[in-house]
Amino acid sequence: MTQAVVWQAAAHLLAYPDERFWRRLPLIKEAAEPHFGTFLGLVSGLGPGELAAHYVDTFDLQRRCCLYLTYYTDGDTRRRGESLAALKSRYRAAGWELMDDELPDFLPVLLEFAAVDPSGAALLVEHRAGLELLLTALTERDSPYRHVIGTVCAALPPISAADRAKAARLAAAGPPAESVGGYL
Numbered sequence: 001m002t003q004a005v006v007w008q009a010a011a012h013l014l015a016y017p018d019e020r021f022w023r024r025l026p027l028i029k030e031a032a033e034p035h036f037g038t039f040l041g042l043v044s045g046l047g048p049g050e051l052a053a054h055y056v057d058t059f060d061l062q063r064r065c066c067l068y069l070t071y072y073t074d075g076d077t078r079r080r081g082e083s084l085a086a087l088k089s090r091y092r093a094a095g096w097e098l099m100d101d102e103l104p105d106f107l108p109v110l111l112e113f114a115a116v117d118p119s120g121a122a123l124l125v126e127h128r129a130g131l132e133l134l135l136t137a138l139t140e141r142d143s144p145y146r147h148v149i150g151t152v153c154a155a156l157p158p159i160s161a162a163d164r165a166k167a168a169r170l171a172a173a174g175p176p177a178e179s180v181g182g183y184l
Contacts, residue, residue, distance in 0.1 A: 004114075005032055006152075007112070007120070008031075008115040009035065010036075010108075010148050010152050011108040012028055013145075014108045019048075028040075035151050036147065036151060039145070054144075058141065058143050058145060064133070068106055068107075069131070070105040070127075070130075072133050072134075072175060073175070073176075074175070087104035087123070096113060110127070111124075129163045131152065131153055132159060132164070133171055134149055
């Protein structure tokens, strides 16, 4: 199985579990069961409403479980805007255009890009510290999604000491924040 199939399957599994998710699930099972079997087994016992509620509770309501990877390093700062623009530029340079409603740091978008362009894996490696933080948070919550992120991390080169240290610093400090405006 190629790495592109792993990236593509992970992108679909990390998308909001709407009707399209459930329609594609048999295809994903067929193509990527060996890599995502644990996750697929766990979610097969959940109904669509239950998985959707878990998804929202996990990814929309928990700051530590953010699927927008620049959030870990840039928080909600102006620097994040620069990081998003740089990602868009890299996609564009590879001939890939985002839909208007997609942010370039959304993990399923990065995974889709990695599935179609060799430079996408490098982007995932660049965000390795954020992926490790996400994996830790999902593991602490005992979320089925920990298996998807774990598979993504396992498909990347081993984490470097520098990325491990960066993840530890980010975990201790949280995402950066800045005050814009205010009173003097």
